[in-house]
Amino acid sequence: MELLGRQEVWSITYDHALGETASSFYTRIRDEAAIYGRRSAGNGRVMVPPRSFSDETLLPTEDWVKVGPGGKIEAFTMVYESFKNLPPPPYAFGYVLLDGADTALGGFFKGVDLSDPAAAAEKLKIGTRIMTKFAAERKGEMLDFWFEVDSPAR
Amino acid sequence: MGLKVQPGVIGCTIRPVITGRTRSLEEIIYDTAQMALADAGLTIDDIDGICVASNDQFDGRAISVMMASGSVGGVDRDILSTPSAGEHAFILGALRVATGQFRTQLIVSWSPTEVSSMPEAQRLGTDPYFHRALPLDELSAHALQASALEHALPGARRAAEAVAAKNRAQGGARPEEGTSRWPLTPSMTSQPVTGAVALVLASPDFIAERGMTKIAWLQGMGWATEAGFLGDRDLSTAPALEAAARQAYAMAGVTDPAHAFGVAEITDATPYSELLAYEALGLCRRDEWESRTADGSFRVGGRLPVNPSGGVLTWNPVFCTGMIRIAEVAQQVRGRAGAHQIQGVKRGLAHAGSGFAMQYQSAIVFGSEVRT
Numbered sequence: 001m002e003l004l005g006r007q008e009v010w011s012i013t014y015d016h017a018l019g020e021t022a023s024s025f026y027t028r029i030r031d032e033a034a035i036y037g038r039r040s041a042g043n044g045r046v047m048v049p050p051r052s053f054s055d056e057t058l059l060p061t062e063d064w065v066k067v068g069p070g071g072k073i074e075a076f077t078m079v080y081e082s083f084k085n086l087p088p089p090p091y092a093f094g095y096v097l098l099d100g101a102d103t104a105l106g107g108f109f110k111g112v113d114l115s116d117p118a119a120a121a122e123k124l125k126i127g128t129r130i131m132t133k134f135a136a137e138r139k140g141e142m143l144d145f146w147f148e149v150d151s152p153a154r
Numbered sequence: 155m156g157l158k159v160q161p162g163v164i165g166c167t168i169r170p171v172i173t174g175r176t177r178s179l180e181e182i183i184y185d186t187a188q189m190a191l192a193d194a195g196l197t198i199d200d201i202d203g204i205c206v207a208s209n210d211q212f213d214g215r216a217i218s219v220m221m222a223s224g225s226v227g228g229v230d231r232d233i234l235s236t237p238s239a240g241e242h243a244f245i246l247g248a249l250r251v252a253t254g255q256f257r258t259q260l261i262v263s264w265s266p267t268e269v270s271s272m273p274e275a276q277r278l279g280t281d282p283y284f285h286r287a288l289p290l291d292e293l294s295a296h297a298l299q300a301s302a303l304e305h306a307l308p309g310a311r312r313a314a315e316a317v318a319a320k321n322r323a324q325g326g327a328r329p330e331e332g333t334s335r336w337p338l339t340p341s342m343t344s345q346p347v348t349g350a351v352a353l354v355l356a357s358p359d360f361i362a363e364r365g366m367t368k369i370a371w372l373q374g375m376g377w378a379t380e381a382g383f384l385g386d387r388d389l390s391t392a393p394a395l396e397a398a399a400r401q402a403y404a405m406a407g408v409t410d411p412a413h414a415f416g417v418a419e420i421t422d423a424t425p426y427s428e429l430l431a432y433e434a435l436g437l438c439r440r441d442e443w444e445s446r447t448a449d450g451s452f453r454v455g456g457r458l459p460v461n462p463s464g465g466v467l468t469w470n471p472v473f474c475t476g477m478i479r480i481a482e483v484a485q486q487v488r489g490r491a492g493a494h495q496i497q498g499v500k501r502g503l504a505h506a507g508s509g510f511a512m513q514y515q516s517a518i519v520f521g522s523e524v525r526t
Contacts, residue, residue: 003175008214016282048385049284055381075389077297078336079289084274091289094298095385104385106288117336126305142287 021052024064030140035068035132037101045102068098069132070150076109076124078117087143090114096130096147107132111148123149156405160524161251161259162361162369163484165194165354170469170478171347179213179266182350183225187262190352195364198227201354202256207236207243207263209473211275214268226262239514240265240351241377241476241506247355248372257360264350265473272346272472279510281382292423292472293343295384295510297335300426302389304337309444310429311337316447317425318342318467324454324494325464332470342424342467349471351478358524370484373501374408374519376401384511395434395507395515402517403436406501411436415519416499417486418458419479421507422465431505435517454496462486462494476506480518487520 018026021038028036037048042057046065053060076094083089092114095104110133114120129150138144167189172182191197204226208218215221219228219235226233236242240263247259269275273291280286288294303310318341322328332343361369376398381387399411408414418437422428429447432438437458438446446452452460463482466475483502485491504518 005175014282018283022283049383055386074385075298075302076336077294077301079294080334081273081289083277083289086287086289089289093288093290093294094301103383106285106290106385108288121336126301142284 019052021050025050026140029134029144030138033134033138034066035098035105035145036064037067039063039065046100047103048098048101048105065100067100071096071098071101071130071132071147073124073126073128073130074104075126078114078120092120092124094124098132107142108146109148110146157252157372159252159254159357160371161248161355161357162371162524163353163488163520164356164361164366164369165190165192165196166481166485166488166490167193167352168478168481168485169350170463170471171349173348179264179268180221180225182266182348183222183262183264186264186350186352187226187260190260190262190354194354195366196258196354198231198260200258201227201231201260202258203232203234203247203250204228204260204262205234205236205243205247205250206261207240207474207477209265210237211278212265212269212272212473222262226260239476239506239508239516240474241480241508241516242514244353244477244480244518245375245377245516248375251355251357254357257357259355260352261355261477262350262352263474263477265346265348265471267346267348284383290510292510293333293335293338296424296427297338298384299389299430299511300337300424303426303430306390307440307443310426313429313443313447314342314425317422317428320447320453321422321425321428321461321465321467324462325468328464328468338424344467344470346470346472349469349474349478351474351481353481353484368488368490369522370487370520371522371524372518373521374402374404374406375517376405377514377516380513380515382513387511389511392430392434392512392515395431395505395512395517398515398517399435402519406519406521408519411503412438412458415458415501415503417462417483417496418460418503418505419463419482420460420465420505421476421479421512422461422467423475423507423512425467427507427512428460428465430512431507434515435503435505454494459496462491462496464494473508476508476516479506480504483518483520487522
């Protein structure tokens, strides 16, 4: 028999409240071109991205700490499919432990040719030093910054 | 510490892949629940409570227990839903029997493929503050974990390739491979399929009253959850699974896990997930991964057959793969695992891992004896 289907496309808009902590993280990126974390009460760990409380101690975090812009790669992957609301693929992204931070920040890696994955993976290998770069015009969002492999000092 | 009342699996149906479009999702869930009840020799009137688990994004139905209640017999009956992970429905149902307030439980989980993009549906699982602007789906998270493991342990890639080959061969070498996501190759992943699974649990007095045999007794279980942000975790380790295993083994009286089981089913979302589980479950140290995967220790016929079903790398109904691992081990202990039955299984181990780089971890021990 003839089997039918029903295609549906839902377009629902959410207006998520970022709260004071995430708002401050993004406005500092926008206005200062700098990454800040929050120091956790109890264990002193600097959490990046910042949280208003620690999920380890369950205490409120205490103060802002400027981290980076240098850091090192903790994990990375390369993605070849397109995702909605993101720039065109391929992407390299992963997690970076910025200098002065105790947790790693997710972000895109740029400046590496991804057409040869094995060669790109060698350049992005874990432990590699990176530098955080900021867009000239910033909107206060994740795409305002990215990571580039730090060139060796000449 | 054991459970106050020890549940046993008395009925089970595993549908790791469902093809065609002759049945709607609600009808698939109905079929699955009915098959498990029939396997137990029960009707819905014998069931004291129902636990279901599904993923609203995959289902395309918010609070999907609303539409599933009728399919599983939940109308005017006790029914609860666990959206966190398929295996959590099993844990909830087992705990309900263990309270002594329920003699039977029907557990059902499912995972359809009706959404246009599983990766996009999975991205909705990330927080809207820091991670949705990244191409972060479950496969990306698994790939990040694989990259961390390859860095932590030279030789991990060779071991992962051996695990992938083992599971694909044991599953009948399903030809369709998954998606590449560095460092994961298509043979290390599998395309999502539609699947469903159901179990019936009962208390010892119910089982005795009905004179039932072929029981998989729940001897131990443990579960734990890792941090939600991947950057907070050391992705080359699995501390939540270590905690879950400790809990399960203490309950089951297992002191030497490497030699305690006749079979294991491990959630191999990627072969790296299986390798990490070997270590966290106490089956094999990481410095032995390469040698043990090369010498066939974990193949069917080896020291401990792992994933005789073929695992997730063979069939990947994403949301219910963890509960399928639990059901597979229950069936092995019941002697009803079909073509991939391992002979003489007295005790088996199931690992259920779910979410981004296995955020949710569970370990379940089944045995053919009512007490350890």
